[in-house]
Amino acid sequence: MNSKKYNNIKLAVGISETVLLFVLTFLFLYMGYSKKLSDFLYSYVESDYVVLILFTILTGLAASIVLFPLNFYSSYILEHKYNLSNQTLLKYFTEGIKSTLVSGAIGLPILILFYFILKEFGDNWWLVFAIAMFFVSVILSQLFPIVIFPIFYKVKPIEDEELKERIKTLAKDAGLKVQDVYSFDMSKNTKKANAAFTGLGKTKRIILGDTLLSSYSKDEIETVIAHELGHYKKKHIVKNILYGTVNSFVLFFVISVLYKSTIPWFGFSSINEIAALPLLTLWAMLIGLIQTPIGNMLSRKFEYEADQYAVESTRKPNSFIQTLNKLTEQNLGDKEPHPFVEWFFYSHPSIKKRISAIKDFIQSKSIIEESQFQEQMN
Ligand SMILES: [Zn+2]
Numbered sequence: 246m247n248s249k250k251y252n253n254i255k256l257a258v259g260i261s262e263t264v265l266l267f268v269l270t271f272l273f274l275y276m277g278y279s280k281k282l283s284d285f286l287y288s289y290v291e292s293d294y295v296v297l298i299l300f301t302i303l304t305g306l307a308a309s310i311v312l313f314p315l316n317f318y319s320s321y322i323l324e325h326k327y328n329l330s331n332q333t334l335l336k337y338f339t340e341g342i343k344s345t346l347v348s349g350a351i352g353l354p355i356l357i358l359f360y361f362i363l364k365e366f367g368d369n370w371w372l373v374f375a376i377a378m379f380f381v382s383v384i385l386s387q388l389f390p391i392v393i394f395p396i397f398y399k400v401k402p403i404e405d406e407e408l409k410e411r412i413k414t415l416a417k418d419a420g421l422k423v424q425d426v427y428s429f430d431m432s433k434n435t436k437k438a439n440a441a442f443t444g445l446g447k448t449k450r451i452i453l454g455d456t457l458l459s460s461y462s463k464d465e466i467e468t469v470i471a472h473e474l475g476h477y478k479k480k481h482i483v484k485n486i487l488y489g490t491v492n493s494f495v496l497f498f499v500i501s502v503l504y505k506s507t508i509p510w511f512g513f514s515s516i517n518e519i520a521a522l523p524l525l526t527l528w529a530m531l532i533g534l535i536q537t538p539i540g541n542m543l544s545r546k547f548e549y550e551a552d553q554y555a556v557e558s559t560r561k562p563n564s565f566i567q568t569l570n571k572l573t574e575q576n577l578g579d580k581e582p583h584p585f586v587e588w589f590f591y592s593h594p595s596i597k598k599r600i601s602a603i604k605d606f607i608q609s610k611s612i613i614e615e616s617q618f619q620e621q622m623n
Pocket of ligand 1: 472476548551
């Protein structure tokens with residue numbers, strides 16, 4: 246089966262990248278290269294912050310060079326092989342450079358803030374940093390649709406009048422304005438289709454890939470929008486930020502304890518030492534083994550809730566099921582992943598589970614397709 250193979254290769258490459266990064270970071274610390282690099286940088290510059298920035302850029306660059314073959318295979322060669330990509334090689338690189346620069350522009354200030362907190366608050370860094378990250382995530386969620394996303398895609402309000410009218414009715418029930426539905430030029434990179442609910446406060450909006458608008462019927466698009474409105478109605482972004490905050494208090498605390506007690510293993514004496522900081526990444530990766538499935542479990546719960554809302558608000562369960570099937574085909578999704586793979590890695594339930602949950606739901610609520618409903622009324 247085509248989609249099975251595609252997804253298995255993607256997963257295998259992803260796992261290999263993570264394992265490789267872990268092993269290399271471990272060796273980098275254990276063999277003393279981290280110390281050598283920071284000593285080398287200190288021989289030219291005095292400021293801790295400048296050393297920190299250079300150290301991060303150099304190690305980041307080295308990691309991306311080592312991971313490049315796997316990364317390129319997964320995100321370019323494989324996508325073309327399965328006829329999912331619209332990118333030229335040049336486009337692939339310019340998009341890659343763009344996203345590196347944007348992540349740098351966001352990541353470096355956070356790193357500097359982190360190091361400042363580490364120096365100022367010592368062993369209590371985890372508490373202060375968790376509080377700081379709460380504010381950072383609120384600001385980033387607000388900025389994402391209006392500042393960050395438009396760097397990558399052209400975003401414009403949807404134009405189709407009939408579709409707009411339909412969305413207006415749906416959105417009114419959910420309490421969102423129609424002006425908050427946009428399309429973006431997803432087709433410049435991929436043949437896949439997608440939609441999302443994004444933003445916070447005044448910036449919240451639904452964004453639809455042009456790939457979705459071009460090949461789906463109005464009924465189908467309506468159900469996708471209703472699903473995204475479900476995320477809005479059930480306050481999933483706010484809940485994610487709250488979960489993320491509680492999570493980061495626990496996570497940073499555990500990491501701070503593990504970090505402090507293991508720095509002597511690698512010959513470091515202070516938690517402030519820049520050369521010791523990659524050890525934080527190692528611990529974060531290990532704890533990620535617990536965090537990933539928990540985060541995905543929550544995300545899947547939200548997806549089921551949004552699906553229920555979509556069916557309840559549109560009363561078009563059949564169109565919605567058809568749309569989900571069509572999207573899975575188009576995106577080459579694995580219809581029935583291995584249960585463990587789904588449990589650990591999937592942020593969305595597999596299509597099979599989603600459809601059976603929708604069927605259970607419509608039965609329990611006796612929801613029938615709108616057209617049939619009208620027939621009965623007549
Ligand atoms: Zn969703």
